[in-house]
Amino acid sequence: MSLFPLILLTLLLLVPAQLALLTAIDRKTRAARLARSTGRGAARQTAPRPSVGRRAGQAVLRLAAGTSERLQILRGGDAETTAAQLRAAGFRNRDAVLIHAFLKLVLPLGCAALTLGWFYLRDRGAPAPLVLVIWTSAIALAGSKAPDVVLGRLVKRRLARVRKDFPDMLELLVIAxxxxxxxxxxxxxxxxxxxxxxxxxxxxxxxxxxxxxxxxxxxxxxxxxxxxxxxxxxxxxxxxxxxxxxxxxxxxxxxxxxxxxxxxxxxxxxxxxxxxxxxLMTVPLILFIMPALFIVLVGPAVLSIIDNILAGGFGK
Incomplete structure (x- = not known):
């Protein structure tokens, strides 16, 4: 049994938790807040009772806050860099940096635990200690880098969309x-x-x-x-x-x-x-077009030579 299904399952279950927690304040809420600030929206109404998912998210936030206070994981320039990347990705929640740091702490531990559990619960038993250490370390490292990779892709995709629409914004501003x-x-x-x-x-x-x-x-x-x-x-x-x-x-x-x-x-x-x-066309030309061209040009001559050789050989 391969480890790739385990790695894929781990990332599919744990990495999307970052997006789910970072978008606790959705776009409608931010748009309504901006509308109230500019005087175009209605006054804030009494908030309904939070759902089960929101209460679970708040519990995770409290756990993340307690963990960060105990372990002091939100200090230094990394926190400022992460905050800038989260703002560039569109996450304005004040707890976004906290959640990101908490996920970077929890994901490696979760990936390592799942890897050890899979190795010890499989039918063939535990592997050699060196193999176990290598696989566990590699998967834990992948889990620690997964939030940064996901965040970087989100930032790149959002900035690419803004760059694409920026000329249209300038045109509209000139018209207005x-x-x-x-x-x-x-x-x-x-x-x-x-x-x-x-x-x-x-x-x-x-x-x-x-x-x-x-x-x-x-x-x-x-x-x-x-x-x-x-x-x-x-x-x-x-x-x-x-x-x-x-x-x-x-x-x-x-x-x-x-x-x-x-x-x-x-x-x-x-x-x-x-x-x-x-x-860019050089590689497709060499790999796909040139072989087909050689076959079309040289192929008939090669087949004719082979037929003559075979015919001469059998004639003797």
């Missing part, structure tokens, strides 16, 4: 600003229009509008927006509009110049991808 809207109303309107096509970007814009109206320094709101979306395009966008506010540059003019630069950068990326096509 030229229609006479100011920076705040224009971004609020564009965020409303982007809710269906690009929910991550719409959510970040709405939070930016709220922070611009709440924080004492507007530069801090732009810095937070840039940190939540660590992309070069977002950094240029934030710095451009911050400089426009600081020096009195018209909002529409700054957006128009930024949109032209973004169009040029987008065209440059397309040309770069097109230039990579010949190099």
């Amino acid at each position: 600003s030229e229609a006479g809207l100011g920076p705040g109303p224009a971004m609020q309107r564009v965020a409303h229009e982007l809710r269906r096509t690009s929910p991550p970007l719409a959510l970040e814009l709405e939070q930016l509008v709220v922070e611009l109206g709440v924080l004492p320094r507007r530069a801090e709101a732009w810095q937070n927006f840039e940190q939540r979306l660590p992309l070069p395009e977002i950094a240029v966008f934030a710095n451009t509009l911050l400089q426009a506010e600081r020096y009195g540059t018209p909002f529409a003019g700054a957006l128009r110049s930024l949109m032209k630069d973004e169009r040029a950068a987008r065209l440059l990326r397309v040309e770069e991808q097109a230039a990579k096509v010949p190099a």
Whole structure:
């Protein structure tokens, strides 16, 4: 019996717990909170009785908090890096870092326990101690790296979606600003229009509008927006509009110049991808096209030679 079904079952059962716990505050709750902050939503109503799943999640959170306090696993620069990655992945729950650290602590222990149990409960008995140590250590290491791998993939996928929808956001902002809207109303309107096509970007814009109206320094709101979306395009966008506010540059003019630069950068990326096509086609050409071409060109001659040799040999 192979260990791969055990590893797959362990990751399927334990790794999705990270996503289930990190999304305790779902998108509807965050959207309602932002709507109340901007005055477009109804007042908060009396919360219903929590379900069994929510109560179980709260119990896990309490266990994670107690474990982190006892073992002191949330100190140092790793916690700040993890918090930045969680914000980039869209997790705004204040307990997200705690849950992530708790999973990184529990998953290796769970994977090691399952590995030892599988080795001792199988029919052939326990293997050699060295083999047992190697397999247990490898699977425990995989379990410890699984939350980081999942988080990294979520961050990459979310940032790729934001990068894809960023030019459309600029176009809409230019249209809204030229229609006479100011920076705040224009971004609020564009965020409303982007809710269906690009929910991550719409959510970040709405939070930016709220922070611009709440924080004492507007530069801090732009810095937070840039940190939540660590992309070069977002950094240029934030710095451009911050400089426009600081020096009195018209909002529409700054957006128009930024949109032209973004169009040029987008065209440059397309040309770069097109230039990579010949190099990427080399491997398929060698592996699939050239053998078939050789068979078509050389195959008849080879068959004819073989027939002549066989015919001459049998004729004697």
